[in-house]
Amino acid sequence: MRRTDKEITDPRQIDEIIRDSLVCRVAMAKDNAPYVVPMSFGYDGAAIYLHTAPGGKKVECFEANPQVCFEFERNVELRRNPQIACKWSFNFESVIGYGTISELAELAQKEHALNEIMRQYSGKTWPFESASVAKVRVWKIAIASMTGKQSKPKVGV
Numbered sequence: 001m002r003r004t005d006k007e008i009t010d011p012r013q014i015d016e017i018i019r020d021s022l023v024c025r026v027a028m029a030k031d032n033a034p035y036v037v038p039m040s041f042g043y044d045g046a047a048i049y050l051h052t053a054p055g056g057k058k059v060e061c062f063e064a065n066p067q068v069c070f071e072f073e074r075n076v077e078l079r080r081n082p083q084i085a086c087k088w089s090f091n092f093e094s095v096i097g098y099g100t101i102s103e104l105a106e107l108a109q110k111e112h113a114l115n116e117i118m119r120q121y122s123g124k125t126w127p128f129e130s131a132s133v134a135k136v137r138v139w140k141i142a143i144a145s146m147t148g149k150q151s152k153p154k155v156g157v
Contacts, residue, residue, distance in 0.1 A: 008093070008148025017093050017148060018043050019120070021072040026050065026141075028061035028068050028101075035061055042116025048099070048141040049113035059137065066100045068141060090151060097146035101139050110138040 008014060024041035027034060037058060042049035048070060052058050062068075073094040081087035104110050110133050115125045 008095075008150055010148075013093075014095050014146055014148045015043075015045060017074050017095050018072050020074045023072075024048060024050070025071040026058075026068055027070070028058070028065065030061040030064040040117060040121070042113060042118070042120045044116050047143060049116045050101075050139045050141070051114065051117060052137045052139065054135070054137055062101050062103070062139060066102060067098070068101050069096065069098050070141060071096050093148070093150045095146055095148050097143055099141040099143045099145075101141045104138045104140055107133060109140075110136075113138045113140060 008017075023038040025036055025038050027036040029035065035057060039050050039058075052062075071094065073092055075091060075093050077091040079087075079089045079091060104113055107130060111128050114128055114133065114136075118124070118126045
């Protein structure tokens with residue numbers, strides 16, 4: 001990371017940023033064409049879980065190239081400067097990472113992943129009907145690396 005003064009190295013803070021995020025942006029590529037999409041997600045500390053419809057552009061990308069990049073952010077706030085345009089900026093905390101995505105096929109794996117997604121937004125586990133689970137495609141990103149970054153207001157400014 002170029003700006004080491006903004007780097008977040010504490011794994012607990014990185015986990016907190018992810019757990020406080022509402023959206024996971026997932027970047028992927030197929031035939032050398034990039035594609036990024038915001039998605040709901042689950043996170044268990046070791047992997048990120050996603051779900052999709054049976055087909056579509058995301059699924060085509062995942063199947064063509066399992067290497068993905070992901071991004072989370074929280075506490076985003078615009079910093080304005082009424083006199084100097086180049087002094088405008090943002091406060092933020094973010095996490096960017098890389099991993100390999102694979103589809104989960106076994107019912108128990110899919111239910112675990114779907115419950116991680118539901119726990120992210122509701123804080124609890126849910127029962128799922130097998131027929132509903134069978135209709136959805138569920139994916140796991142095995143995290144290879146993650147970095148955190150933050151920009152906070154300078155004291156006295």
